[in-house]
Amino acid sequence: MSCLHTVNRSPDSKLLESCLRVINADDAILFIEDGVYHCASKISLQAIVETVKVYGLREDMLARATLSTALDRVEPVDTSRFVELCSEHDKVVSWF
Amino acid sequence: MKFSIVIYAAPYSSESAATALRFARSLIEQGHELYRLFFFGDGVHNASKLTVVAQDEINLQQQWSELIEQHDIDSVICVSSALRRGVLDQTEADRHELGSASAYESSEVAGLGQLIDATLHSDRVVNFG
Amino acid sequence: MTENANTAKPAKSRITFISRSAPYGNNRANLCLDMALASAVFEQDVNYVFLDDGVYQLLKGQDAAAIQSKTLGNALETLALYGIENVYADQQSLKKRGINRAELLPGMQLIDSDAVAKLIESADTVFNL
Numbered sequence: 001m002s003c004l005h006t007v008n009r010s011p012d013s014k015l016l017e018s019c020l021r022v023i024n025a026d027d028a029i030l031f032i033e034d035g036v037y038h039c040a041s042k043i044s045l046q047a048i049v050e051t052v053k054v055y056g057l058r059e060d061m062l063a064r065a066t067l068s069t070a071l072d073r074v075e076p077v078d079t080s081r082f083v084e085l086c087s088e089h090d091k092v093v094s095w096f
Numbered sequence: 097m098k099f100s101i102v103i104y105a106a107p108y109s110s111e112s113a114a115t116a117l118r119f120a121r122s123l124i125e126q127g128h129e130l131y132r133l134f135f136f137g138d139g140v141h142n143a144s145k146l147t148v149v150a151q152d153e154i155n156l157q158q159q160w161s162e163l164i165e166q167h168d169i170d171s172v173i174c175v176s177s178a179l180r181r182g183v184l185d186q187t188e189a190d191r192h193e194l195g196s197a198s199a200y201e202s203s204e205v206a207g208l209g210q211l212i213d214a215t216l217h218s219d220r221v222v223n224f225g
Numbered sequence: 226m227t228e229n230a231n232t233a234k235p236a237k238s239r240i241t242f243i244s245r246s247a248p249y250g251n252n253r254a255n256l257c258l259d260m261a262l263a264s265a266v267f268e269q270d271v272n273y274v275f276l277d278d279g280v281y282q283l284l285k286g287q288d289a290a291a292i293q294s295k296t297l298g299n300a301l302e303t304l305a306l307y308g309i310e311n312v313y314a315d316q317q318s319l320k321k322r323g324i325n326r327a328e329l330l331p332g333m334q335l336i337d338s339d340a341v342a343k344l345i346e347s348a349d350t351v352f353n354l
Contacts, residue, residue, distance in 0.1 A: 034111075083099075086220050092223075215238055216237075
């Protein structure tokens with residue numbers, strides 16, 4: 001049973017921290033909306049266990065000029081891939 | 097795959113309602129089924145039809161309604177959230193003697209039972225807030 | 226609730242509610258409670274977890290009359306009457322906020338982060354607000 005977690009707030013909030021405290025090793029995180037600012041943050045990404053896949057919503061990264069600064073660990077995905085990720089995982093937990 | 101979407105956020109105040117709309121469109125384009133849209137809390141404002149936006153901006157409420165009608169989506173506005181925020185269909189407006197309806201007819205005003213039903217009958221429930 | 230005869234889905238699902246917001250300042254705690262109560266009324270398998278600022282909802286001695294609100298703590302004390310018996314408070318969230326067990330409403334089970342992770346993993350649907 002693996003789970004896709006969406007996180008929509010910037011590193012200044014403690015939202016990612018809350019998510020990481022209860023995440024399982026085979027889960028994945030998708031940063032959306034203001035959450036995409038995590039994609040360029042070494043501190044944020046280092047806090048995520050290596051087995052957890054990390055995605056960023058491409059449209060939100062484009063809008064915020066963070067697509068080019070995103071670190072290698074992050075795979076940018078568009079909304080249609082967001083939908084696919086939801087079906088590939090057993091459930092979706094939204095952190096907002 | 098069957099999806100249901102729950103929207104807690106009002107349009108314009110945050111990006112979430114717009115994200116949810118793009119997500120809904122995309123899943124339908126991919127041939128998935130949208131079993132139900134459920135507007136809850138401030139999310140009920142997405143069904144408000146008494147809105148005017150600047151010409152160079154998108155009217156989220158109108159776009160929701162068009163999507164719902166175009167694909168015959170089962171769309172529910174939570175009754176307890178909607179009444180206190182003034183988002184009323186004609187039935188509720190008549191019942192409470194408030195004159196005209198303010199909600200798009202494409203959505204139905206109903207209770208939380210519809211959300212529980214959605215969790216039972218959907219493969220995935222995705223929340224936006 | 227809508228009857229849907231053409232489905233093989235079970236009539237019961239496991240729903241985990243994670244309530245992460247303090248009471249009164251916004252309506253998230255109430256939305257979460259309303260969803261949990263509706264789930265119980267429709268006889269779903271409910272787990273109710275208080276995490277982060279959500280643990281502030283569990284303090285004894287709340288009196289919201291002073292702010293013209295309903296006292297949320299009173300409602301939370303009646304969860305068992307609705308058949309919601311799996312009610313959990315996250316120990317780390319309590320500790321971080323300097324709240325000890327004696328200050329909490331009765332009936333709360335204290336659990337650690339790993340147990341919260343398991344309640345998420347074992348659920349069919351998670352509502353997290």
